Amino acid sequence: MVIFAYKIFKMTKNCFYLLLISTFFTSCIPVKDLVYLQDKGTVGNETTVSSIVLKPYRLQVNDILNIDIKAIDPKLVAIFKSTEVENSMGKSESQLYFNGFTVDDHGNIRMPILGEINVIGYTLEEVRVKIEKKLLEEYFKTEANIFLTVKLAGFRYTINGEVGITGTKTLFQERVNIMEAIANAGDITTVGNRKAVTVIRQTPTGVQMNDIDLTDENVMKSPYYYLQPNDYVYVKPLKQKTWGTGQTGIQSVGTIITLLSLATTVYLLLKN
Structure with a gap:
């Protein structure tokens, strides 16, 4: 019985060292x-x-635009503003979603007075120039001194x-x-x-x-x-996650000790 226990101990010890070495080489995540x-x-x-030269983003379907129009006479631009947004101190994400101008499946946005405006494939600056031109031609006079900003709604x-x-x-x-x-x-x-x-x-x-x-x-x-x-x-x-042996050396050693202890216990119980 003593010889048998010694053999088990020696085998377990050798397996422990082998698994310990292999774990350090395979399980631990290098810095x-x-x-x-x-x-x-x-x-x-x-x-x-x-540095790389960044190309301006070109609008796509489902983009949401935040269009802000200002003028010397606020009454002239009141129709373009949402009452909810105007009365709030800031614009939340939900407000921008419901009150912004969404690019539809045809690449258009719909604005009061101006109707549908095609913006698909345009940059924000190109959209600003396009809307400003339509406003001056169809709604304002040139001397209205409007100020227009166009941004993505987040x-x-x-x-x-x-x-x-x-x-x-x-x-x-x-x-x-x-x-x-x-x-x-x-x-x-x-x-x-x-x-x-x-x-x-x-x-x-x-x-x-x-x-x-x-x-x-x-x-x-x-x-x-x-x-x-x-x-x-x-x-x-990383593949270390699927192995489940631990992310650091200490975790890996702890896992191995637990497995070896379990295996030894099961073996001894079955042997007896």
Whole structure:
């Protein structure tokens, strides 16, 4: 019985060391897989990444516009304003949705007096010029001194996968990069794959999908580094999550000890 117990102990010990070594090589997540924007090419603390030229966003179906018209005489522009929005101190996301101008399936928006205006494929600046021209020609006089601004009713994107808070997000700013979008979603979890973050983008020519490596600083040169409205971001899990052996060395060792203890107990019970 003593010899048998010794053999069991020796076998368990050897298995423990073997599994321990393999776990450290396969289960633990390296620090380099968790750090963003690493300098993988040059040596030194200071690097310069060439910026990319951003093309202006062109409107698509279901975009919502916030159009604000001002004039010296407020009565002249009262018809273009929502009473609910006018009386509020700020514009909530729901107010912008219900009171904004939505681009319909035909690429048009409908405005009081002016009727339908085609805006599909236009930039915000082109829409502003187009509406201002129609107002001066059909409603105001040139000397009315109107001031017109056209903006998207929030920058909307959807993020899913291994992040803190999934779902559709809205940021009230002109430009949003992938790092800001992820930070707004509670960052990528430890088991999220930062080296292959998928961005799905709807364009006038079709759907584009691309993976970007957020651990490489050169990602800032990618046309997908800056998001466009209605982009979908998906963070895939690392293989360590499916293994379930732990995200750190301590967690992995704890898992192995538990499994070995269970296996030894079962073996001894069956043997007896």
